Amino acid sequence: LSSTRQDSAGARVGDRAISGQNSNSRQLPAHASSPGSYTRFFEGGQAIPELRDFPCPLAFVVFAENPKAAGPDLSRQSKQCKLWCGDPNCTVAEEACAAFAVECDAIVIARADGSPPTPLENLTSAIATLKRQLPTKEPKLDDSHWWKTPVDAPALTTVTRPRIYVVCSYGGSGSKMLAGWLSRLPSSSVVSVLHFHDRRPPWDLFALPRPQARPHVPEDFRGANFPGGGVFSACTRLRKHGVCKDGERWHSGLDGPLVPDVMLDMYRIIFIYKDPVDALLSRYSFEHCVHVQGDCVANNSDPDPESSWPPLSSYAQAQQDRMRLISHWGAYMHPSTGVNENDSTKGYSRGVPRERSYPIVAVNYHRIWDDVPTLLTSLGLPRQAGDSFPVRAEAPLQRRKANASDGEGTSEGARSHAHARRIVRRERDIRADLRKIYSQVSTEIRQNPAVMVV
Numbered sequence: 001l002s003s004t005r006q007d008s009a010g011a012r013v014g015d016r017a018i019s020g021q022n023s024n025s026r027q028l029p030a031h032a033s034s035p036g037s038y039t040r041f042f043e044g045g046q047a048i049p050e051l052r053d054f055p056c057p058l059a060f061v062v063f064a065e066n067p068k069a070a071g072p073d074l075s076r077q078s079k080q081c082k083l084w085c086g087d088p089n090c091t092v093a094e095e096a097c098a099a100f101a102v103e104c105d106a107i108v109i110a111r112a113d114g115s116p117p118t119p120l121e122n123l124t125s126a127i128a129t130l131k132r133q134l135p136t137k138e139p140k141l142d143d144s145h146w147w148k149t150p151v152d153a154p155a156l157t158t159v160t161r162p163r164i165y166v167v168c169s170y171g172g173s174g175s176k177m178l179a180g181w182l183s184r185l186p187s188s189s190v191v192s193v194l195h196f197h198d199r200r201p202p203w204d205l206f207a208l209p210r211p212q213a214r215p216h217v218p219e220d221f222r223g224a225n226f227p228g229g230g231v232f233s234a235c236t237r238l239r240k241h242g243v244c245k246d247g248e249r250w251h252s253g254l255d256g257p258l259v260p261d262v263m264l265d266m267y268r269i270i271f272i273y274k275d276p277v278d279a280l281l282s283r284y285s286f287e288h289c290v291h292v293q294g295d296c297v298a299n300n301s302d303p304d305p306e307s308s309w310p311p312l313s314s315y316a317q318a319q320q321d322r323m324r325l326i327s328h329w330g331a332y333m334h335p336s337t338g339v340n341e342n343d344s345t346k347g348y349s350r351g352v353p354r355e356r357s358y359p360i361v362a363v364n365y366h367r368i369w370d371d372v373p374t375l376l377t378s379l380g381l382p383r384q385a386g387d388s389f390p391v392r393a394e395a396p397l398q399r400r401k402a403n404a405s406d407g408e409g410t411s412e413g414a415r416s417h418a419h420a421r422r423i424v425r426r427e428r429d430i431r432a433d434l435r436k437i438y439s440q441v442s443t444e445i446r447q448n449p450a451v452m453v454v
Contacts, residue, residue, distance in 0.1 A: 040093075040107045042116055051131035052370070054103050055393055056081035056096070079393050081130040085109070085123045093128035099431045102275040102446045103366050105133040135367070135449065141374055144453035146359035155264035155359050156453065160382050162191045164208065166232075166269045170292050170328045171197055172283030173274035174365045177390055184388065189381055191266075198231040199293040199328045203335075205259045205267065205358040208232070264358050268379050271332040274365040275445055276325045276438040277431050284312050284323075294323040313426070316433035329441050332360055333454055364448045371450035378451050 081100070083093050090109060097104040108129045111117055117126055146156045165182045169175035175195060183193040192210050259267065274282075286309035289296040297305040315322065335356045361378045368375060372386045435442065 039105065040109070042109050050134060051106055051108070052134055053080045054100075054130070054132050054366075055079050056083075056100070056130070079391075083128045083130070085126045085128055088122045088124055090123040090126060090128050093130065095428055096128075097130055099428050100130060101435065102278070102442055103132045104130045106131040135370065141378060141451060141453065144359065146453055150261045153262040153265065155261070156378075156380075157265050158377055158380055159265070160189060160380060161266070162187060162189060163265075163380060164191050164194070164267050165379070166194045166196060166208065166267065168196045168198060168201065168269065168271045168332065168360075169273060170199075170276070170279060170323070170325050171288055172279035172281070173272050174368075175272050178270065178272050178363070181388065181390055185381070185385055189385065194230070196230055196232060197291045197293075199324060199331060200232075201269075201331055201335075201356075201360070202232050203356055205264065205269070206232075207257050207259055259358070261357075265380070267358070268361055269358060270361045270363060270379070272363040272365055272368075273329065273332075273445065275442050276329075277434040277442065279325070280312060280315075280323065280434060281427065281431070284315070285309070289323055292323060292325075292328060295320075296322070313430050313433075316430045316437070319433070319437055321437055325438065326441060333362060333444075335454070360454050362448070362452050362454050364445060364450050364452075366445065367448070367450035374451045378453065 081096065081104075083090075083096055086092055090107075093107045093109070097107055108131055109117060109123060109126050110129075112125055112127055117123060144156070147154055149155060165179075167175045167179040167182065175197075179193050179195045182190055194208060273279075286296060286306040289309070296309070298308060299305075302308055310318070321327075363375065369392045372389050373383065375389075376383060376386050
């Protein structure tokens with residue numbers, strides 16, 4: 001993992017000849033452009049800049065528990081990323097910051113009682129809190145031409161009206177949370193909510209069928225199943241079975257009519273995304289690979305491809321994007337550059353990238369809680385809708401039966417700090433391998449604002 005690691009006094013991280021007071025003498029540098037760059041501070045100095053907490057989505061948070069206790073409370077959720085250092089130099093904080101590279105900009109170290117450590121103090125019993133820097137400058141949302149195009153009826157307006165919301169993602173990115181929240185808003189703002197995992201969004205938007213009845217429970221769909229996970233077009237789903245041929249239009253007879261320009265503002269197509277490394281640790285399985293139209297079958301003659309699907313550790317070591325998250329990302333974020341694989345339109349577009357004829361609201365999961373008002377503006381929702389927006393909180397230890405721990409690292413099994421440490425180290429290694437595959441996407445996500453229109 002390539003990283004630039006420097007504490008605030010200019011010394012390399014791990015150099016214990018740093019004074020707790022002097023180490024706070026410099027401001028945090030400008031937000032680093034690449035994941036893995038961070039600054040280390042000691043509590044009690046004069047110049048710790050304004051930083052923001054973020055929750056650990058993994059087991060790292062258990063290190064904040066008393067190591068002599070019977071075991072950490074794994075039922076609660078964390079809103080911070082506090083770690084028990086556990087060694088004289090608090091290297092676990094460095095490992096964790098590298099693991100959460102898209103968000104972690106700083107490490108703040110203090111004693112367990114909150115007081116500042118003294119120079120050369122052994123940090124074994126200290127607490128490190130991972131922090132992230134507030135964005136220095138956000139691009140203006142209204143810079144997008146879609147607020148002015150078409151001239152007679154712009155595709156985006158801030159007018160509050162009932163709309164059809166389509167929440168898209170490659171999974172593990174908060175799409176169920178976002179779709180669930182939208183589905184509970186009043187009918188004065190929402191006609192219907194659809195939830196898609198479609199790697200090939202169309203160039204043109206066709207009317208979408210109404211989904212099943214809006215669900216009423218639960219309030220937060222992060223731990224439940226929000227209906228959907230479908231695609232924009234029947235042609236997308238059927239193409240892999242040979243039904244849709246190259247050159248066939250998206251309007252396959254099973255889709256609705258083309259949405260006219262004057263009606264585009266009645267839709268909001270949303271792409272919510274997370275660092276692919278985090279997304280795969282949250283959602284990874286053969287079934288999910290099929291849902292997102294990945295390269296799920298290594299051998300067409302394999303009678304049981306699901307049993308041959310590798311655990312996440314092997315997937316990461318193979319250094320191949322079989323989930324095809326890179327092309328999934330490109331299809332939404334870079335539609336006219338040729339990065340995407342919009343292969344079901346190659347025939348009638350003659351393989352030449354073209355401009356998409358409708359806007360997509362791109363939502364950065366890692367930053368959305370910094371700027372919920374901008375999200376509301378982009379979705380054409382009233383400001384009071386933000387009162388019910390879900391609070392960000394991640395489970396400190398999630399079930400990862402098919403993920404990082406290869407069946408071992410479930411919350412039921414993490415009854416001791418030693419076992420939790422093994423889970424962390426295993427996931428750390430997996431993250432490092434995944435980062436090599438998805439570094440380009442991770443870097444762009446780190447630079448992106450909370451909301452942008454593409």
